[in-house]
Amino acid sequence: xxxxxxxxxxxxxxxxxxxxxxxxxxxxxxxxxxxxxxxxxxxxxxxxxxxxxxxxxxxxxxxxxxxxxxxxxxxxxxxxxxxxxxxxxxxxxxxxxxxxxxxxxxxxxxxxxxxxxxxxxxxxxxxxxxxxxxxxxxxxxxxxxxxxxxxxxxxxxxxxxxxxxxxxxxxxxxxxxxxxxxxxxxxxxxxxxxxxxxxxxxxxxxxxxxxxxxxxxxxxxxxxxxxxxxxxxxxxxxxxxxxxxxxxxxxxxxxxxxxxxxxxxxxxxxxxxxxxxxxxxxxxxxxxxxxxxxxxxxxxxxxxxxxxxxxxxxxxxxxxxxxxxxxxxxxxxxxxxxxxxxxxxxxxxxxxxxxxxxxxxxxxxxxxxxxxxxxxxxxxxxxxxxxxxxxxxxxxxxxxxxxxxxxxxxxxxxxxxxxxxxxxxxxxxxxxxxxxxxxxxxxxxxxxxxxxxxxxxxxxx
Numbered sequence: 001x002x003x004x005x006x007x008x009x010x011x012x013x014x015x016x017x018x019x020x021x022x023x024x025x026x027x028x029x030x031x032x033x034x035x036x037x038x039x040x041x042x043x044x045x046x047x048x049x050x051x052x053x054x055x056x057x058x059x060x061x062x063x064x065x066x067x068x069x070x071x072x073x074x075x076x077x078x079x080x081x082x083x084x085x086x087x088x089x090x091x092x093x094x095x096x097x098x099x100x101x102x103x104x105x106x107x108x109x110x111x112x113x114x115x116x117x118x119x120x121x122x123x124x125x126x127x128x129x130x131x132x133x134x135x136x137x138x139x140x141x142x143x144x145x146x147x148x149x150x151x152x153x154x155x156x157x158x159x160x161x162x163x164x165x166x167x168x169x170x171x172x173x174x175x176x177x178x179x180x181x182x183x184x185x186x187x188x189x190x191x192x193x194x195x196x197x198x199x200x201x202x203x204x205x206x207x208x209x210x211x212x213x214x215x216x217x218x219x220x221x222x223x224x225x226x227x228x229x230x231x232x233x234x235x236x237x238x239x240x241x242x243x244x245x246x247x248x249x250x251x252x253x254x255x256x257x258x259x260x261x262x263x264x265x266x267x268x269x270x271x272x273x274x275x276x277x278x279x280x281x282x283x284x285x286x287x288x289x290x291x292x293x294x295x296x297x298x299x300x301x302x303x304x305x306x307x308x309x310x311x312x313x314x315x316x317x318x319x320x321x322x323x324x325x326x327x328x329x330x331x332x333x334x335x336x337x338x339x340x341x342x343x344x345x346x347x348x349x350x351x352x353x354x355x356x357x358x359x360x361x362x363x364x365x366x367x368x369x370x371x372x373x374x375x376x377x378x379x380x381x382x383x384x385x386x387x388x389x390x391x392x393x394x395x396x397x398x399x400x401x402x403x404x405x406x407x408x409x410x411x412x413x414x415x416x417x418x419x420x421x422x423x424x425x426x427x428x429x430x431x432x433x434x435x436x437x438x439x440x441x442x443x444x445x446x447x448x449x450x451x452x453x454x455x456x457x458x459x460x461x
Contacts, residue, residue: 001076004086005055007126012039017154043069052076054085057429061089069095073124077101080108080134087117097124099149104129113141124149126193132159139186147191151219155197158207160185185211195256196222202245203230209248216251221258228270230261246274251320253277259284268305269343279311294435304330305345331356370440376402376447387439394445402447413437414444 014203044067051072054060064070070086070093077083080103087093103125107113119144123133126149139145139160162185189212199205202225209215228245249255253276263286271280288298303318303326305310310317328348332345335358372385381401385394395406402409412424415438424446427437 001050001052003053003055004046004051004072004372005060005063007049007051008040008060010043010049011046012063027320040064040067042066042433043071045071046075047071048074050076052078053082054089057089059086060086066092068092071095071097072101073097075100075101078105080105088119092119093117094119095122095124096120098128099124099126100126103134104131106131108136115141115143117142121145122147123152126150126231127152129153133162133164136160136162136185138187143188145186145189147193148189149193151193151195151197153197155194156199156200157201158204158206158211160211182210184213187212187214190214191217193219194223195219200222200225200261202228206230206243206245206248215249215255216252216276218249218252219256221256221260224261225257226261226263228267238388244273245270246277249276251272251276254279254296256281257285258282261286263287263290265305265343268302269345272306272308272345274308277308278456280306280309281313282387284311290327300329301333304349305343328353328356331407332358371442372439373442373444374398374401374447375444385434385439387435388433390430391427391432391434394434395430398447402449404449408450410448410450412446412448413439414446416440416442419444 023347044064052075067090070090072086077098078101083098083103087096120145123138123142123145130138130150130153132155135150139148146460192203192208192212194208197220199220200223205218205220205223205225208218230245246252255271255274255277257271258281262282265287267285267287271277271282276281282302291298299312302312303323305332305419306312307323312318331346331349331353334342335356359361368388369384369386371382373381374381376398379401389397390413392406395409395411398409398411399406411427413427414424415422425437427445
């Protein structure tokens, strides 16, 4: 397998300097002595090159003197001494990607690290299976580190104590490590990717907050977390005192909790207490599967419950008029519920907006079944349709009317009020539910074949 130096020479040539000098010239035109292809760029990408070591130190240092971003993902690096050798010869590197190199070996005592690589600010270790003692050692050696990626490393717990851990330190009841990890480990780190690890306890995630007290961005999506409650354990004596879910994250501004196991509105209320949280992603929760609602209704309830959050599930900032409408809709939604079911946020908002008169309808969900006219060529038929049906399912049910299979079918939605100004809208996305088109009784859906290239707006008449 090649060294990093050999992989460089294969790609950029083996001779010449990275930045060759030129003689003084009487004209202001620079003519390079080497092809740009033979120059090592400052952003160096060498993925899937089977690199397993650094190579000759002097030659490597000469070639990589100006490299500031180094991507070595999907190679064969297994020894940390080779990684350190690469870092020694790339003194200007700010970004290093080692993802999908098997770096599970421990950093040896002979490689004891002191703060030295003060230019490296971004380190990516996804799916490297790097051990917690190695992570702790790396953090001590990288004083300028601002962003760290530890996703897909099969971590079921967090241990940044820097101590040797024995299995006896693990509680049999809750599987957590009974070690103190509240001391700061790295105060410069601001962004941490921890996605796709099998951590179930929020208490383990809180250890990351205590280790990195200035953390501003945290991604723990695709982790099977079931609650943000500190979940005390009686057996190991871990009762967490009076700790709250947000105590470990005083400066956290962005949090990604997509596709976790959170399943109650109580979890949303806990998120509302994070003091600095401004951007939040919470899609793919079991709560949304259990809570029958449209995306619009869900967003209204979330915006009203999260007064500090400015951007929700991506997109632009929540405008003041949307927040005001959401808070009023929230009051009306819960004023129809028993008093015992009203959350604390309800009473807070009543204090702001007062008790509101109920609207004619406070149910924000669309009609479940609507009557739609289906037109295919010269044939028209009125059918009752479930608006929670997907476009793909609807196509399958229209095969008999159309006379050709769903795979050859195109559907065009025509809003009865906008048919003259807007025309048909193609229903392109197979998993999209019909209600998302704001479909209502009296609207029309045109069935067409993919063999045709267009549809005449006049056919909607």
